[in-house]
Amino acid sequence: MSDNNSRCSSEPAASNRYFNIQHEGLKFSTRAVLVGQEPDPSTGAISVPIYQTSTFLLDELGSNKGYQYARTHNPTRTALEKCLASLENGAHALAFGSGLAAASAVLNLLSQGDHVIVGEDVYGGVYRLFEKVLTRYGLTFTYVDSADIDQVGAAIQGNTKLLWLESPTNPILKLADIRALARLARNYGIISVVDNTFASPYFQRPLDLGADVIVHSTTKYLSGHSDVIGGAVVTSSDELFENLKFHQNAVGAVPGPFDCYLALRGLKTLSLRMREHERSATAVATFLEEHPAVERVYYPGLTSHPQHDLAKSQMGGYGGVVACTLKGGEEAARRLLNGTTIFGLAESLGGTRSLICHPATMTHAPVPAEIRKERGITDGLIRLSIGLEDAEDLIRDLYHSLERRPFAVVSDATAKHGSVSSASLYDANDTEHDATTASNKAVYTEQRIDKEVCEARFTVSV
């Protein structure tokens, strides 16, 4: 026998070492890369295969390999679900075809006549699902300021079965005290649900804070590249899981295997991306706060955020979404929205490309105008999803748009001749720099950012 073939019989088979990993003690980033992602047993493939199949052959009647029909189970989906459960410190996860399909599955836990308390500043599509669809099935909804625990308590009725929270909220980044509200709900036998889309499990884990169920639009940070629509529900309750799993199969709003593969691929880099989203969001929020044209900035990482202390106590970081209003109101907001070039004008968030949007006419258009106004979603409100571009370019883009001069746009003639020099795009004073200093704190100085931007005289921590 050659040396290559000799192996002591007491050594574990090579493949076992990848299949018997104890995940519990591993750190978040390690679990994001490993959990549910054992190598393919037949080939050793390191990426979970896309099991593009609708059904599975049985050896004989009553015997399957854990899979029978792909609406019920699909191995690529199982891999995603295992990884999601682990990242949220939950026992179970279920993947859905969209965030709204996941929300809908949670509401499937209820029956006609049940009542739901909802944090008032929720994503417009969730509001539409509740008000335009589920009220027709005999559910009732009361909207409260979830930042005010007394308002939540006062809304509890004998038939209240579910408390729906978003924290931070979309779009004005209000927080709910998840610990306190989950405790309150539990005292009344109410299921507490937290939409954790904005924070992602990297920055906030609601089950650890006492919530019963987590909902995600995996379309956003979890997938992270603006190329897939998906949703998920996570829980540690076996009973809720069985009920949700039943509805996942019975209603059938499941994601396809390729979408699961994309979401799982996104999870692997979640921690890296979230750190960078947050670093740049802090820089952008600070720039906006110090800009004379800006009226108000909403970002839980700013000390000016009224719930900054709560954010510190329940979040590990503040995420990548920033909202603001301008002193010039709606007209000024429209100019900013129409004038950016690096920020793309589009709905959604959590991707690599930075996006700017107008909640009143885009994401929150389903919410009636008078209710939007009551909830602070004014016509002058702007929401920014900070992507993975360099923070300096993002700030310059906003600055130029506020000054009504597009940033980094090449004239048609220059573009045609292909002679774009950096000088034609940026000011001469612009120099490359390494944004990461030893203290992870960079001060943008005159050498580091456009001369014009420096006229705004700001200092930014990243």
Ligand SMILES: Cc1ncc(COP(=O)(O)O)c(C=O)c1O
């Ligand atoms: C906080 C939040 N929850 C749920 C959803 C719905 O997710 P999806 O668009 O994947 O259905 C969104 C979508 O923007 C959202 O922002």
